[in-house]
Amino acid sequence: MDDRPDRFVHETGRHRVALLETQGITKKFGGLTAVDHVSLKLADAELRCIIGPNGCGKTTLFNLITGHYKPSGGRILFQGRDITGQAVHRISRMGIGRKFQVPGVFDELTVYENIRVPFFSGQRQPMLMFGRMDAAAHDEIMANLAGIDLASKAGEPASNLSHGQRQWLEIGMVLASRPRLMLLDEPTAGMTVAETRKTARLIRRISAQTGISILVIEHDIGFIREIGGHITVMYKGAIFREGSYRQIQEDPAVREIYLGRRR
Amino acid sequence: MSNAAARTLRAHPLALQLVILAGFALFPLAGDDYLVVELTQYLVYGIFAMGLSLVWGYAGILCFGHAVFFGLGAYVMALVSKGMVPGIGGALASGWAAMALAVAVVALFAVLLGYFLFYGRLSGPYLGIVTLAISVIAERVAIKWYYIGGYNGLTGIPPLSLGGREIIDIVPMYYLIASFAVGVYLLCRRIVASPFGTIVAAVRDNEDRAEFFGYNTAYYKIVIFAVGAAVAGLAGALFAVVTEFVSPTMIGFGMSTEVLIWVALGGKEVLLASFLGALLVRAMESFLSDVLTYYWFLILGLFFVACVMFFPRGVFGRLLAARPMATGAKAGGAGET
Ligand SMILES: Nc1ncnc2c1ncn2[C@@H]1O[C@H](COP(=O)(O)OP(=O)(O)OP(=O)(O)O)[C@@H](O)[C@H]1O
Ligand SMILES: [Mg+2]
Numbered sequence: 001m002d003d004r005p006d007r008f009v010h011e012t013g014r015h016r017v018a019l020l021e022t023q024g025i026t027k028k029f030g031g032l033t034a035v036d037h038v039s040l041k042l043a044d045a046e047l048r049c050i051i052g053p054n055g056c057g058k059t060t061l062f063n064l065i066t067g068h069y070k071p072s073g074g075r076i077l078f079q080g081r082d083i084t085g086q087a088v089h090r091i092s093r094m095g096i097g098r099k100f101q102v103p104g105v106f107d108e109l110t111v112y113e114n115i116r117v118p119f120f121s122g123q124r125q126p127m128l129m130f131g132r133m134d135a136a137a138h139d140e141i142m143a144n145l146a147g148i149d150l151a152s153k154a155g156e157p158a159s160n161l162s163h164g165q166r167q168w169l170e171i172g173m174v175l176a177s178r179p180r181l182m183l184l185d186e187p188t189a190g191m192t193v194a195e196t197r198k199t200a201r202l203i204r205r206i207s208a209q210t211g212i213s214i215l216v217i218e219h220d221i222g223f224i225r226e227i228g229g230h231i232t233v234m235y236k237g238a239i240f241r242e243g244s245y246r247q248i249q250e251d252p253a254v255r256e257i258y259l260g261r262r263r
Numbered sequence: 264m265s266n267a268a269a270r271t272l273r274a275h276p277l278a279l280q281l282v283i284l285a286g287f288a289l290f291p292l293a294g295d296d297y298l299v300v301e302l303t304q305y306l307v308y309g310i311f312a313m314g315l316s317l318v319w320g321y322a323g324i325l326c327f328g329h330a331v332f333f334g335l336g337a338y339v340m341a342l343v344s345k346g347m348v349p350g351i352g353g354a355l356a357s358g359w360a361a362m363a364l365a366v367a368v369v370a371l372f373a374v375l376l377g378y379f380l381f382y383g384r385l386s387g388p389y390l391g392i393v394t395l396a397i398s399v400i401a402e403r404v405a406i407k408w409y410y411i412g413g414y415n416g417l418t419g420i421p422p423l424s425l426g427g428r429e430i431i432d433i434v435p436m437y438y439l440i441a442s443f444a445v446g447v448y449l450l451c452r453r454i455v456a457s458p459f460g461t462i463v464a465a466v467r468d469n470e471d472r473a474e475f476f477g478y479n480t481a482y483y484k485i486v487i488f489a490v491g492a493a494v495a496g497l498a499g500a501l502f503a504v505v506t507e508f509v510s511p512t513m514i515g516f517g518m519s520t521e522v523l524i525w526v527a528l529g530g531k532e533v534l535l536a537s538f539l540g541a542l543l544v545r546a547m548e549s550f551l552s553d554v555l556t557y558y559w560f561l562i563l564g565l566f567f568v569a570c571v572m573f574f575p576r577g578v579f580g581r582l583l584a585a586r587p588m589a590t591g592a593k594a595g596g597a598g599e600t
Contacts (some may be wrong), residue, residue, distance in 0.1 A: 066475075093477040104475075106468040109461070117465040120458045121476040177476055 018077070019044045019213045020065070025074035026170030027060055027237075034060040036237035037074065041262045042181070047207040047214045051248075052234035053257060058217045059101055062183050063216055063233070066090040066098050078181070093121075101217075105158045105173070112154040114169055115141045119160050120179035141176070148172040148202065164195040164200050168202065175206060182206075184216045188223050200226035233257075279583065280535065289442050291434050295600040301549060303437045305542045306444045307502045312525045312541035313451055313534050314494030319523075321455050322487040322533030323467030327391045328398030331367045334405070334514020336499030339365035341417045347410075358423040362500045369496025370489045377485035386480075402515030416510030420503050440501060444538070447494055448539045452536050454490065463487045471505050480595065524563070528570050530580025541580050 018041040027035040030161055035057045041049060050058055063069040065076060066087045076084045083091055092098075096120075106114050119141055126244045145151040148168040153161065158169060167187050187203070188196040200223045207214050218224055224231060224245060233241040235257050241248060248254050280331045287306075291299050315329045342348050343361035354360060356570065374398070380390060406414050422429045423439070430436050454460050466480045491544050503509045512518060522541070529540015544563070554558040 089474055089477050089479070092475055098475070104472040105471065106465050106472065108468045109464055113461050113464065116458065116461045117473065118476045120462065121478060173476075 002210070004061055004209040014127045017132065018042060019079060020048075020215075021077040022061075022065070023075045023077070025061070025064055025067055025076060027057075027064055028072045028073050029102070033237050035064060035071075038161050038234075038237075038239055039231045040232065040239065042213050043213060044213055045207070045211040047227065047229045048216070048232060049227055049229065050138065050215060050232045050234060051224060052221065052240070058234055060237075062098065062185055062215075062217070065091075065183065066096060066233050092177075095178070095180035096183065097177050097181070098172045098183040099167075099174050099185060099187060101189065103170050105161075105169050107157065107159040109158060109163070110155055111150055111158055111169060112141065113143065114158050115172055115176045118164035118173045119144075120175050144172050144176050147175075147206075149198075163185075164191045164199075167191065167199065169198075169204075175210075175212075179212060182212055182214045184214065186219065188216055188218065188220050196220055196223050197226060203227065222245075276583070283535070283539075284445065287444075296433055299433050299437050302504070302542075303440050303505055304432065305545045306437075306440045307498050307505055307540040307547055308369055308522075308525065308541040310444050310447050311448065311495050311498035312524055312529065312537040313447055314491045314496075315522050315526045316491075316534050316537035317451055317455070317494065318488055318491035319526060320533070320537065322463050322484060322491075324484060325356060325387070325391050326394045326488075326491075327523070328394035328396075328401075328516075328518075328519050329491075329495055329560075330514055330516075330518035331394075331398045331401045332495035333499040333502070333518065333522070334372060334385055334401060334509075334511075335372060336365040336369045336394075336496030337503040337509040337513050338405070338411060338417075338499075339368050340500035340503040341420050344421050344503075345417065345419065358421060358504065362423075362497070362504075365500040366493050366496050369499075370493040373492030374485060374488040375407065376579060377488040381481040381484040381488070395519070397517045398514070398516045402511050405511035405514050412509075414511065416508060418508050418541065420507045420509070422507075423504055435532065436505065440505065443497070443501060444561070447497065448534060448538065451490075451494065454487075455534070459483070459486075524567055526577075528567060528578055530577025530583065531579050532576060533583045536577050536579035536583045539583075543578065 001196060016025050020040070020042040022038055022040045024037045024039055025035060026033065038057075038061060050061070052058055060069065064071050067083070067086050067090070070085045074084075075082055078094060080090075081094075082177060083094065083130065098103055106117065109117070119137065142151060142154070145154055148171060150161075150165060150169060150172065154163070158166065167189075171184065171187060174184075184203070186201045190200060203214060203216065206212065216227065218227075228245060231241060231243060231245060233248060233254055240257065241251055243251070267413050290302060311329075311333050314332070315326065318326050333537035343351055343356055343364055344358050346352055346356050348356075351364075355364075372446065380393065385393060405411060407418075411417065422432065425439070430439055433496050446493050455463075462473065462478055463483050466478070466504050470480050473483075499509075499513065502513070521544075525544045526537040527540070528544060529538065530536030548559060548563070551562065555562060575582070576579070
């Protein structure tokens, strides 16, 4: 797991080893082109936001990357390997973790068990029926919970959590599966301003501490500003602009299609 | 039991389990052999119920044919220990070997069945209907098949022996079966508290999500299904020993629904609750069916409906439910009862 290429430096960009690359990826639903020739490169350890109006194809793009949908055209490369059209669980095992737009926590399980499920997905411990958790695994799970501020809720069923806490739990779950790339679909949907800010900081901290590449779909402007980094704007299925927060925010065309309308 | 006492016991699950264990250990000292005979049978039903609790309560697989495994275990036990299976004789036909064979045959059958059910992605009502059909067919086959006793079943199953002594007296028999019940309980509890058990619960809760984490969900369902079936098969084999008798009713639809009722009434999400559910219903039936004759079934039906409506977690489910894990709990105990 530790053969990562050097950190990609965005501005200089000589050493362009992309962790994820989509080449002209396209998805058609009948007459509708939901994702239209999207070519995107995400570097190792990069944190990037994707924004765009409702229905512009952001979630569909994620579904293509994770193998939930088969593309109508184009290729997807992960760590230089072509993963186009592979099965969902195989892509997941290669190290692409995803937080869905609708929180996918296990409601009937405790918060602790919710982390335990992805924690063992890497087969780090033989999945024997009589297997016990060693203390190190337990500590790691508790550290994960501490990171998402849910350690005190470890024993409660996940159904007891607030909306914001459920979103954090799911981020913790994705993290526990030790991905190399995290896809987060609207992690702050329905959160208060304070929760949104906390989530942005959490994601920034994960990015800085783990070096996991992160692709975040978001609508919330405050969140995008807090995250900083590179932004990709999608519109009608295609990439419309790429740039820094300032560039995007000042771009009149973007304001027209997106920012302006939401103010 | 007073509320305060119930609360105290709930806060100390180990104490509660020990109280229950002590109750069973001391029961024969009361000296009523008739009741000991009855209770021995109920314990076997309790083991059977724990098998279904694994499958239904923990894995969420609503199986309408669990008696197929119970009955199959009983028939294999009977046929092998009576030396009726060509090619299997001598030491292999001894009681213990027959019992091991019964459990193995049932587990294997369940793996095959599970393979078709779960890789075929059957779930919900379809799974229920298929398992129901299998239990009806199994009963028909047992009734029609002359060699295995047909309608009358098989009698004269030889007793087990331990240390050169045959276990015939009821009190040693009771303790033998009780030991099996404790052993099965500890084994099952260990399984549900293991990482494997957590994955099984996750598959029950949200199969797609579990699959997305890279788990082969069908595999987990097959394994837990086979374990639950093997437990039922063991119960069937023990039943054959205890009653010295097997019959087609043990394998059929009626028995399958009965075990569903015990487990639902007791509390399917909790092993011990399911176990006690079997004992409660059987004990009530034995006392009340004398008094109420066939009204008993009406009472049981009403009781069942009331339970489903007012105690969805069963009569014992809440009392015996695993206490939420304390955050500082030692690693090995995490999530255990
Ligand atoms: N399975 C599907 N079948 C048909 N059309 C689909 C399917 N999935 C998505 N679409 C359509 O594709 C377009 C893009 O949808 P998508 O969910 O990707 O948008 P989005 O950018 O994630 O929007 P939002 O911000 O609302 O989440 C929409 O018009 C949607 O109706
Ligand atoms: Mg979306």
